[in-house]
Amino acid sequence: MxxxxxxxxxxxxxxxxxxxxxxxxxxxxxxxxxxxxxxxxxxxxxxxxxxxxxxxxxxxxxxxxxxxxxxxxxxxxxxxxxxxxxxxxxxxxxxxxxxxxxxxxxxxxxxxxxxxxxxxxxxxxxxxxxxxPDTRTRLAARLAFGPATERLTWSAVRAIMRTAPDVGLRMLFGDLTALPARQVMTALSAEERKTLIELFSRMRSGRGFRNDLAAxxxxxxxxxxxxxxxxxxxxxxxxxxxxxxxxxxxxxxxxxxxxxxxxxxxxxxxxxxxxxxxxxxxxx
Missing domain, CATH: 3.40.50.1820 (Alpha/Beta hydrolase fold, catalytic domain)
Known part of the structure; x- marks a missing residue:
């Protein structure tokens, strides 16, 4: 990958x-x-x-x-x-x-x-x-990826990925896996970790994710x-x-x-x- x-x-x-x-x-x-x-x-x-x-x-x-x-x-x-x-x-x-x-x-x-x-x-x-998504995720997404917050949210993610990538990956995997995030991270290879850090550092939501929620x-x-x-x-x-x-x-x-x-x-x-x-x- x-x-x-x-x-x-x-x-x-x-x-x-x-x-x-x-x-x-x-x-x-x-x-x-x-x-x-x-x-x-x-x-x-x-x-x-x-x-x-x-x-x-x-x-x-x-x-x-x-x-x-x-x-x-x-x-x-x-x-x-x-x-x-x-x-x-x-x-x-x-x-x-x-x-x-x-x-x-x-x-x-x-x-x-x-x-x-x-x-x-x-x-x-x-x-x-x-x-x-479920109600909790929907409400959190509207707050984190609203017009006034989306850029700040991803700026914060990039900063965490640059300074404390383990913390960032564990935080993001919390919403991506039904297993304990730490367990999932432990199973990642060095190449996979590098790939995911790059991916999360380049993501943006724009106005697209809020549009997805309304689809x-x-x-x-x-x-x-x-x-x-x-x-x-x-x-x-x-x-x-x-x-x-x-x-x-x-x-x-x-x-x-x-x-x-x-x-x-x-x-x-x-x-x-x-x-x-x-x-x-x-x-x-």
Whole structure:
């Protein structure tokens, strides 16, 4: 697992301005919708597709990075924006849409609204049609990531990661795992620690995360493509019940249970095996 900051660009589409990154490799295209606090300039969980030769298109969802909240705003609206971006780039069909965490709703909306454009759906630690997040987390998020506090919150996180990374990781893992945070940290390799410190030091919420909290639950019943749902019971951010509901609601869905210690399924010891199953799923 490696998180590396990447250069992005913007497109002025009829439906609005959009930030994106398109890493072309000659193979079919996979569109990745990152979760909360992420933007197109961060590469996370892409190695499976990169190693298999897929081209990877990563848009910044509304309110994140340089994509204004007015571009798309809703999951269904942004699904149309992404389809417009693909037309702009000359992409006529995508091998899969990949929805991570809060980005799962956008992936499902894109598949539902454009069934002839999207071949398959992959949902990783994704938010499903259940209420999310819980009331305590929702209230805390509104305080920490409000217009007047978001910049201060992430400035504080960066300062902690620079001066006391163990404290910072333990604090953040408190919301990402159902296990004791110290136990999860102990299991991290030096490379994984470095990657996570870099990731948390580069995250921003902008106006995007508050928009995620207000997102609806549309799209799940209308997904007709083959769908792979991957999640861990140790996820402290998106409960495993979301994965179970997604797998039982989407017509052609199958569920893979990860043994990862947290929301970050790419850190699980079984990730190489799961990665292989993703490649098999895409090639089927």
């Amino acid at each position: 490696a998180t590396i900051a990447r250069l992005t660009t913007t497109a002025a589409l009829d439906l609005g301005k959009l930030e994106y990154r398109f890493d072309q490799r000659g193979g079919p295209t996979v569109v990745m919708f990152h979760g909360g606090h992420m933007h197109a300039g961060l590469a996370l969980g892409e190695e499976t597709f990169v190693d298999a030769g897929y081209s990877v298109l990563v848009p910044s969802r509304p309110g994140y990075g340089r994509t204004p909240l007015s571009t798309g705003t809703t999951t269904s609206g942004f699904a149309d924006v992404v389809r417009s971006l693909c037309d702009h780039l000359g992409i006529t069909r995508v091998a899969a849409v990949v929805g991570i965490s809060a980005g799962g709703r956008t992936a499902m909306a894109t598949a539902a609204r454009h069934p002839d454009f999207v071949e398959r759906v992959i949902l990783q630690s994704a938010v499903g049609p259940l209420p999310w 609806g639950r549309e799209g799940v019943d209308d997904v007709t493509q083959p769908t792979l749902v991957i999640a861990s019971r140790n996820d402290g951010s998106v409960p495993f019940a979301h994965a179970e509901r997604l797998a039982s609601t989407i017509q052609h869905a199958s569920l893979i249970e990860s043994n990862a210690d947290s929301h970050f399924i790419w850190l699980g010891h079984d990730w190489p095996s799961i990665s292989g199953k993703i490649c098999d799923f895409l090639a089927a």
